[in-house]
Amino acid sequence: MDQLILYPSFEETMAEIKGGDINRKLMEFIEPLPDVEHEVALIANEARISGRLAFILGEPGTGKSTFIQSLSWKRHIGVQGTVSVDATQHTSGGMASLFEKIKSCVETGRARRDRGPVCVTIDYLEYLDEFSEPDVKGFFRNLNGLLRKNPVLILWPVTKKEDVEAMLVHAKAVSGTLFMRGREVIFFKGPPQEKFKDIAARTIAVLNDGKDLADFGLTYGDLIEAEAKLKSLAEIDRTMREFVQIVRERWRQSSDYQAVIRSKIPKSTEVWFVVSFREAERVVSQFVRRSDRTEDNWTVVHDKLFDYIREGQRSAIWDAKRLQLALYGAVKTRIMFLPTNTLVSCLYSYTDNPEVIRVLEGANVPGEWKNKHKAKRTLQKTSLYKQIMGEVMPAGMRRGGPAAKAIQDAEPPFRDVVSWISSGGGSDKEINKRIASALSELVPFEIVSDKEHPWIPGIIPDIFIDTPHGQICVEFHHTNRDAPNVTAGYILKKLDVYINQLESLIDK
Numbered sequence: 001m002d003q004l005i006l007y008p009s010f011e012e013t014m015a016e017i018k019g020g021d022i023n024r025k026l027m028e029f030i031e032p033l034p035d036v037e038h039e040v041a042l043i044a045n046e047a048r049i050s051g052r053l054a055f056i057l058g059e060p061g062t063g064k065s066t067f068i069q070s071l072s073w074k075r076h077i078g079v080q081g082t083v084s085v086d087a088t089q090h091t092s093g094g095m096a097s098l099f100e101k102i103k104s105c106v107e108t109g110r111a112r113r114d115r116g117p118v119c120v121t122i123d124y125l126e127y128l129d130e131f132s133e134p135d136v137k138g139f140f141r142n143l144n145g146l147l148r149k150n151p152v153l154i155l156w157p158v159t160k161k162e163d164v165e166a167m168l169v170h171a172k173a174v175s176g177t178l179f180m181r182g183r184e185v186i187f188f189k190g191p192p193q194e195k196f197k198d199i200a201a202r203t204i205a206v207l208n209d210g211k212d213l214a215d216f217g218l219t220y221g222d223l224i225e226a227e228a229k230l231k232s233l234a235e236i237d238r239t240m241r242e243f244v245q246i247v248r249e250r251w252r253q254s255s256d257y258q259a260v261i262r263s264k265i266p267k268s269t270e271v272w273f274v275v276s277f278r279e280a281e282r283v284v285s286q287f288v289r290r291s292d293r294t295e296d297n298w299t300v301v302h303d304k305l306f307d308y309i310r311e312g313q314r315s316a317i318w319d320a321k322r323l324q325l326a327l328y329g330a331v332k333t334r335i336m337f338l339p340t341n342t343l344v345s346c347l348y349s350y351t352d353n354p355e356v357i358r359v360l361e362g363a364n365v366p367g368e369w370k371n372k373h374k375a376k377r378t379l380q381k382t383s384l385y386k387q388i389m390g391e392v393m394p395a396g397m398r399r400g401g402p403a404a405k406a407i408q409d410a411e412p413p414f415r416d417v418v419s420w421i422s423s424g425g426g427s428d429k430e431i432n433k434r435i436a437s438a439l440s441e442l443v444p445f446e447i448v449s450d451k452e453h454p455w456i457p458g459i460i461p462d463i464f465i466d467t468p469h470g471q472i473c474v475e476f477h478h479t480n481r482d483a484p485n486v487t488a489g490y491i492l493k494k495l496d497v498y499i500n501q502l503e504s505l506i507d508k
Contacts (some may be wrong), residue, residue, distance in 0.1 A: 004208070031198075052153055055168075061239035088124045096138065106146060190239065210291075216251055299334055314492060323495075326499050339403070365412075
C-alpha cells in the first residue's frame, strides 16, 4: 500500500507542495469561507488609502493560516498579495526589529498600490507578555505612523481572547485609527464540520499526485466514521487539524491490516479484467484511472464501481471496505479493454478449431487477418500488452482512421463468436487460449491459460502470467452487451470469488 501524505499543520502541507504553482494546488482543496472573506474585504477596502490592522481570533487547528494564504488569489478581497512575517525571526532584538521587517514589506507593495493594499500577516506572535510595556507601546505607535501613510492590511492571527484584549488595550492607548471601528477582531471558526470529509479527500488527492482514498486502504465510510469520532470530542477540539489526525490514525490501522494480509500471500497478485465489445474503451473509461505511471494506470476508481453496489442484492455481499480490499488490498485490480479486431485477428490466425474457423469465415472476416505477424502487431498496441511490458498506453478514444475501420470490420465476426459461445455451442476457453499463444510469443514471461492458480485454491484464471515482480490473473469478458452495469456486475461477481478464496486462505 502506498504511503499516505497528509499533514495536520499548514507548515507541513506548504513544505510538501513547495515549488511550482503553490496557490494552484491550494485552490483545489481550500474551502471558501464567504462570511469571513466578506469581513476581510470590508477592512481591505478601508485600507486602500490608510492601512488597517485586524486580529483573527480562532482556536489552533481551525485553518487560520490556510485561510490567509487563500486571500492571495481571491480578487474580490481586494488585496494585491499576501506576505507572511515570521515574528520568531524578528523579535530577538525587541519589537522594533519586527516593525522594521513589516515596514520593508509595506514599501515593497507601495509601487502597486493601485491593485489594493498589500496584506501582511504577523505569524507566531500570539501574546506580548514577554515584551516590556514601553516596547509594546512603541511598536504600536510606529505601526500607527506607518499605516497612516501606506495602503496595507495587517492580519494578526491569535488563539486566545484574553491575549487579543490585552493587545487592543496597548494599541488603543497610542492610537484610535489602527483599526476599522467595530471590526478590530475577526472571529474565525474555520470551515463547517460537514465539509471536513470533502476537504480531506481533496487534500489527499492533491498531495498524493491525484490518488484517491482507496489507494491508501481508506473509503468515504472511513471519513464518515472519523467525523463521528470528532463529534464525540469536546467542542473546542473539533477542528480540521484533529480530523486529519483521526484520518491518519485510521490509515495507519488499515495499513497494518493490509500488511498482515500481504504477509500471508506468497507473491503479489493482480487481477486484470479485460473487456471486449465494440464500446469497451468508452465503458472501461468510466471505471478506471488513466495515468502516465504504469503503476497507477487502469486501476479502478473505488467509488465508480461502488455505485453499482449501493442498492440491491450486491450490497449484502459487498460494502465499501470489502471492495477496497478487492481493489487495492489482498490483490490489486485493473480494468482494461481489448479491441474486438485484435481479438478476432488473434483468434483467426492462431486457432485450429474448425468450428471457430467456420463461424469467422461465415461472418466474412477479412482474409488478411489470418496472419500471425499482423495479429501480434495489433496485440502490441493494446492496453493488455503494454501494461504487461510496463509501457503506458496513450490516453484518448480511437475515433477515426484505420483503427476505427478495423473495429467496424470486426463487428460481425465478433458478434457471431460471442453468440457461438453463449449458445452453448462453443467455449470462451478457445479465445483465451489463442490470445495466450499470441502473447507468449511477444513477452518474456510464463503465460498459460486454463490452469489453476499456484496458491489460491479454486481459482483458474483465463490467463495466468508469472513475472519476476508478481503474478497476474487475466479475466476476459467477451460480450455483446455494452451497458456499464453488465461490466460492473461481471467484475463484482468474479472479484467475490477471489476474495472468498483469499479470506479462507488467510483464516487458516
